[in-house]
Amino acid sequence: MRHILTIARREIESYFVSPIAYSVLTIFTFVSGLFFSNMIVYYIRQAVVADQQLERLGRSEFQLDVPTVVLQQFFQNEAFLLMFALPLLTMGLITDERRKGTLELLLTSPIRATELAVGKFAGAFGFLVVMALPLVPMFYFLAQGGDWEPGVVASGLLGLLLLGAAQIALGLFISSLCENILVSAIGTYGLLITLQFIDTTASATRSMWAEFLAYFSLYMRHVNLTRGLVSADDVVFFLSLVILGLFLTQRTIEAIRFKRT
Amino acid sequence: MKKFLFLPGGLMIVAGLMWSAFALAWDTTATVLAGGGLLALAVAIAANWQHVRDWFRDPRGIFVINSILTTMLLVAVLGLVNGIASFRAAPDPRGADRPPRGTATAWGGLPAPGAPVPGNDDEPATVSTVADPTTLTRSTRER
Numbered sequence: 001m002r003h004i005l006t007i008a009r010r011e012i013e014s015y016f017v018s019p020i021a022y023s024v025l026t027i028f029t030f031v032s033g034l035f036f037s038n039m040i041v042y043y044i045r046q047a048v049v050a051d052q053q054l055e056r057l058g059r060s061e062f063q064l065d066v067p068t069v070v071l072q073q074f075f076q077n078e079a080f081l082l083m084f085a086l087p088l089l090t091m092g093l094i095t096d097e098r099r100k101g102t103l104e105l106l107l108t109s110p111i112r113a114t115e116l117a118v119g120k121f122a123g124a125f126g127f128l129v130v131m132a133l134p135l136v137p138m139f140y141f142l143a144q145g146g147d148w149e150p151g152v153v154a155s156g157l158l159g160l161l162l163l164g165a166a167q168i169a170l171g172l173f174i175s176s177l178c179e180n181i182l183v184s185a186i187g188t189y190g191l192l193i194t195l196q197f198i199d200t201t202a203s204a205t206r207s208m209w210a211e212f213l214a215y216f217s218l219y220m221r222h223v224n225l226t227r228g229l230v231s232a233d234d235v236v237f238f239l240s241l242v243i244l245g246l247f248l249t250q251r252t253i254e255a256i257r258f259k260r261t
Numbered sequence: 262m263k264k265f266l267f268l269p270g271g272l273m274i275v276a277g278l279m280w281s282a283f284a285l286a287w288d289t290t291a292t293v294l295a296g297g298g299l300l301a302l303a304v305a306i307a308a309n310w311q312h313v314r315d316w317f318r319d320p321r322g323i324f325v326i327n328s329i330l331t332t333m334l335l336v337a338v339l340g341l342v343n344g345i346a347s348f349r350a351a352p353d354p355r356g357a358d359r360p361p362r363g364t365a366t367a368w369g370g371l372p373a374p375g376a377p378v379p380g381n382d383d384e385p386a387t388v389s390t391v392a393d394p395t396t397l398t399r400s401t402r403e404r
Contacts, residue, residue: 209287233346243335
């Protein structure tokens with residue numbers, strides 16, 4: 001446990017001396033804010049139209065609960081943003097150690113492969129939590145505007161962290177396979193984009209194989225959490241991806257250690 | 262040289278899997294590719310039988326087999342846990358606009374279509390006889 005904490009702390013510290021992490025943090029916060037303000041303006045306009053329709057005609061085709069709709073759309077957009085931001089953070093987790101030659105030191109130290117994998121994961125996850133912190137004032141702003149649902153916010157944040165954790169674990173595994181940072185990033189993008197949109201092709205048909213593929217869709221798993229629905233199977237799915245990613249990383253690190261001894 | 266016989270078999274199996282993923286079905290092409298790949302692998306193993314036996318006794322081979330078996334075991338356990346979780350959750354199709362049964366709702370569930378929205382104190386909607394609602398609906402959509 002001590003080793004895991006040391007590696008995680010070192011990883012977070014290394015993020016904050018790297019320009020990539022600051023760029024990711026800045027762009028993620030800026031684009032999130034842009035999405036948030038645009039969505040609020042858009043849905044408030046829609047709600048005004050709906051109210052006018054109701055006032056003039058006595059009926060309205062649609063009814064909008066603005067805070068809930070904004071939150072749902074916002075968390076879905078955040079998931080999309082994370083898919084682009086996280087591979088930039090995970091691409092160097094193991095690959096960078098290889099490039100600098102520090103992996104040799106780690107492999108010959110008394111640190112176990114599991115501790116290394118979990119420590120790296122914990123460091124990247126800690127940075128994800130830091131990335132999520134600037135979102136909190138946005139929810140506070142939303143709360144000032146009227147009725148809002150704290151449960152939806154909590155569920156959305158939980159979903160974002162679970163999705164991010166799964167993406168980090170998979171990115172960590174790809175990073176452990178690659179010796180080049182760029183290849184690691186491209187591999188992670190390829191895997192995450194496939195998993196994110198696998199349901200769009202699978203929904204075209206009703207075959208058993210298509211349904212099996214759709215089961216792995218990150219989007220379909222995450223969308224319930226953005227609605228405020230905390231379903232056990234979605235949580236278990238994301239945790240399973242984390243465990244699988246960490247296990248495969250541990251095996252790859254063991255394989256590297258095995259080759260060099 | 263004979264060990265390169267493993268390559269076409271492996272590539273054919275991967276191609277078969279990818280084809281089935283894109284075609285969203287195990288059609289004839291995917292089956293032929295995967296089956297042919299398995300056959301090619303079997304031929305490669307038979308041609309390199311002595312090497313394969315040595316490899317299995319080699320610590321590298323033991324490590325790889327060990328890794329494959331433990332990964333398969335983990336995937337099986339995770340699949341089982343996911344299966345149990347899915348079975349206990351929703352029988353509804355995923356992505357339906359209503360909360361699945363057995364699902365904890367953090368905000369009390371979604372309103373049914375047409376039901377009044379909580380917090381909206383407007384009068385309940387009624388059909389207007391004054392104006393043509395279709396016209397305004399269309400113009401609202403265009404906006």
